[in-house]
Amino acid sequence: DIVMTQSPDSLAVSLGERATINCKSSKSVLLYSNNKNCLAWYQQKPGQPPKLLIYWASIRESGVPDRFRGSGSGTDFTLTISSLQAEDVAVYYCQQYHSSPTFGQGTKVEI
Amino acid sequence: QVQLQESGPGLVKPSQTLSLTCTVSGASIGSSDFHWTWIRQPAGKGLEWIGRVHTTGNSYYNPSLQSRVTMSVDPSKNQFSLNLRSVTAADTAIYYCARDEGLAVPRWFERWGQGTLVIVSS
Numbered sequence: 001d002i003v004m005t006q007s008p009d010s011l012a013v014s015l016g017e018r019a020t021i022n023c024k025s026s027k028s029v030l031l032y033s034n035n036k037n038c039l040a041w042y043q044q045k046p047g048q049p050p051k052l053l054i055y056w057a058s059i060r061e062s063g064v065p066d067r068f069r070g071s072g073s074g075t076d077f078t079l080t081i082s083s084l085q086a087e088d089v090a091v092y093y094c095q096q097y098h099s100s101p102t103f104g105q106g107t108k109v110e111i
Numbered sequence: 112q113v114q115l116q117e118s119g120p121g122l123v124k125p126s127q128t129l130s131l132t133c134t135v136s137g138a139s140i141g142s143s144d145f146h147w148t149w150i151r152q153p154a155g156k157g158l159e160w161i162g163r164v165h166t167t168g169n170s171y172y173n174p175s176l177q178s179r180v181t182m183s184v185d186p187s188k189n190q191f192s193l194n195l196r197s198v199t200a201a202d203t204a205i206y207y208c209a210r211d212e213g214l215a216v217p218r219w220f221e222r223w224g225q226g227t228l229v230i231v232s233s
Binding site for chain 2: 001038040042048049050051052055061093095097100101102103104105106
């Protein structure tokens with residue numbers, strides 16, 4: 001299994017400030033056949049299922065605000081929320097799909 | 112718009128079989144190239160992919176659960192199911208069904224059910 005490790009476990013950010021979440025995979029998730037990284041990001045609010053934000057490491061899902069940005073390659077990835085809004089309070093998960101899917105442990109974002 | 116809804120017993124006794132069904136609306140499972148997935152989340156913890164199944168019957172399970180899991184599809188009811196055998200308290204979790212956006216191999220999960228809590232207890 002590819003182990004996904006997120007950091008930090010939690011962070012508090014002021015409204016309008018930047019939030020940065022890191023995700024590290026135990027093996028490269030770069031798919032050589034298309035030169036894309038098999039990495040997705042999700043947002044989960046209490047009592048709700050996860051919501052897909054980003055796939056292929058940097059492609060925003062339709063309808064996701066552009067303040068959410070995914071970056072990185074190989075084993076190191078970042079989700080950046082450029083200007084935190086109150087509705088962004090949630091737990092964020094990364095997921096690799098290079099092999100049998102696995103998720104990070106989650107990062108809780110608070111105001 | 113594709114919607115998914117889990118159903119099944121909320122309480123299962125240890126050593127028994129956990130059986131859940133996911134009903135899909137807004138799309139026909141039988142005519143879809145997508146795979147259908149189960150994911151679980153123990154209370155207050157992270158997400159664990161259980162496996163995926165296609166209408167053809169092709170399935171692919173998490174190696175750590177493979178010996179206890181069976182998934183199937185019923186196109187006539189537009190449903191797919193999860194059976195998890197020999198459950199223990201460690202299987203207590205919210206179980207989600209979802210659509211896997213991958214065709215040949217697993218990818219990301221765009222559509223999710225709301226989840227159903229299953230408690231394993233005597």
